[in-house]
Amino acid sequence: METRARISTGVDGDVWRVTLDRPEAGNAIDLALADALVTALEQRPADTRAVLLLGAGPRFCVGGDVAGMAAADDRPGFIGALAERWHDAVRAVVGSPVPVVAGVQGAVAGAGIGLVGACDLVVCARSTKIRPAYGAIGLSPDGGTSWALARTLGAPRALDLMLTNGTLSAAEAHQAGLVARLVDDEALVVAATELAHQVAAGPVRAMVRTRGLVRRAATTTLHAQLDEEARLIVESAGDDEATEGIGAFVDKRAADFRTAP
Structure with a gap:
């Protein structure tokens, strides 16, 4: 049974650093991770002026915990509860009283896309792949994923991506406006951190x-x-x-x- 904390936090000057910390599972979203993200955002120290959201390991977030879905006795109830709590986390990002900067890498899939779409500024590593992936497991989107993709890609392209189980490259996501900046993979954390501090110094x-x-x-x-x-x-x-x-x-x-x- 997993016991490690799902989220790690720390103060970096006037930036509140929040890291999805389930790298062994690609930072897959389970109830514990969703709860921990909501708590981390609620506990932001009052003297910090921006949030920096990162993902530990090679993948930012692969979406919902499919293994947990498969093991659930009441699958609709399990998925419904998970979606509801994850939506609380997305709302907490959207409603943050300070700007939220994200640095994403590797893979962003499923409900992880909705989290990216909720952030104010997103720095993306060039090799990142973005894939809704819901169709591959017979589900419709959650987590604000349909909202983020429709607003950035437009309905025809968003539907093409979601209905064919397609993938966006980082360059395509940048061109569409889903992410604000592209950087080399090895520069991601430094670039996202510098941007968070730049934002924190502003009004x-x-x-x-x-x-x-x-x-x-x-x-x-x-x-x-x-x-x-x-x-x-x-x-x-x-x-x-x-x-x-x-x-x-x-x-x-x-x-x-x-x-x-």
């Missing part, structure tokens, strides 16, 4: 407002988006981040957003 509350605007843009009208932009820029203007940023611009110095409480 994180303004970044979170920006994230919300961008995510809602695909499903709202221009007039509604303009109203929301007006509301949020006023909210930002009353924030200490704007006081520091505007003051630094006028003073011709670099802004230090860490000083904005």
